[in-house]
Amino acid sequence: MSSWRYGKAMLSGVLALSLATPLAIVVDLTSSPAVAQTAAEKAAVDGAKARGLIGEQGDGYLGFVTPSTDPMLAAAVAAINAGRTEVYRQTAMRTGVTVEAAGQATAQQLFARLAPGQFFKPLNGDWTRKT
Amino acid sequence: MVSFGSAGCTPTVRVEVAPINIYARLDANVRVRLDQAVQTLIQQNPNLF
Numbered sequence: 001m002s003s004w005r006y007g008k009a010m011l012s013g014v015l016a017l018s019l020a021t022p023l024a025i026v027v028d029l030t031s032s033p034a035v036a037q038t039a040a041e042k043a044a045v046d047g048a049k050a051r052g053l054i055g056e057q058g059d060g061y062l063g064f065v066t067p068s069t070d071p072m073l074a075a076a077v078a079a080i081n082a083g084r085t086e087v088y089r090q091t092a093m094r095t096g097v098t099v100e101a102a103g104q105a106t107a108q109q110l111f112a113r114l115a116p117g118q119f120f121k122p123l124n125g126d127w128t129r130k131t
Numbered sequence: 132m133v134s135f136g137s138a139g140c141t142p143t144v145r146v147e148v149a150p151i152n153i154y155a156r157l158d159a160n161v162r163v164r165l166d167q168a169v170q171t172l173i174q175q176n177p178n179l180f
Contacts, residue, residue: 042178059150083179091172095165097157104154105162105169110180113173123150 041076048073055119055127056110060084060103065119065127 045062048054054077057063061081068074088102095102104123111120114130121127157165173180 039178080179083176087172087176087179091165091168095161095168097161097165098153101153101157101165102169104152105165106172106180108154109166109169109173113180123152 041079044073044076045080048077049118050115052117052119052129055121056107056114057121058104058107058123058125059100060088060106060110063121 045054049062052065053068053073054062055065061084062077064074064077068077084103084106085099088099088106091106092099092102097105107120111130114120116130118130119127120130154162154165
């Protein structure tokens with residue numbers, strides 16, 4: 001029973017101390033996943049896109065047209081896809097749709113932005129070369 | 132008496148779910164709002180798109 005009282009005294013002591021000393025809590029509300037993706041990753045992906053190694057999928061993510069043997073490229077694709085998931089989530093929250101819908105909507109616009117010769121993969125189709 | 136484990140007798144069934152085109156089924160007003168948000172999204176994230 002004495003330990004119980006001791007604990008209570010400790011708690012109130014800690015509370016008193018924490019209230020007396022202002023705690024500075026820094027919350028970064030500006031965290032942007034885009035910052036995490038380096039320009040090098042983007043350059044690698046753009047180059048691979050131009051060479052027809054990767055393309056845009058109907059779900060809003062990058063995909064490999066043919067299986068890749070380049071681990072650096074695979075890592076860059078994974079990193080960018082992860083970043084896309086995060087912004088799809090934010091967009092979905094903001095517009096009241098699902099993450100999947102946000103990705104699919106983005107895919108439509110990304111398809112339009114592809115240069116001729118680059119690849120895209122419709123939701124229920126195979127890799128197609130843009131003419 | 133020999134007892135066989137059931138693991139070898141279980142057939143593997145691969146279920147592939149075809150992706151549903153949710154976007155095409157969105158309400159028109161929602162789709163317009165979403166498209167606008169996506170346009171901004173692409174412009175603001177040049178390292179992702």
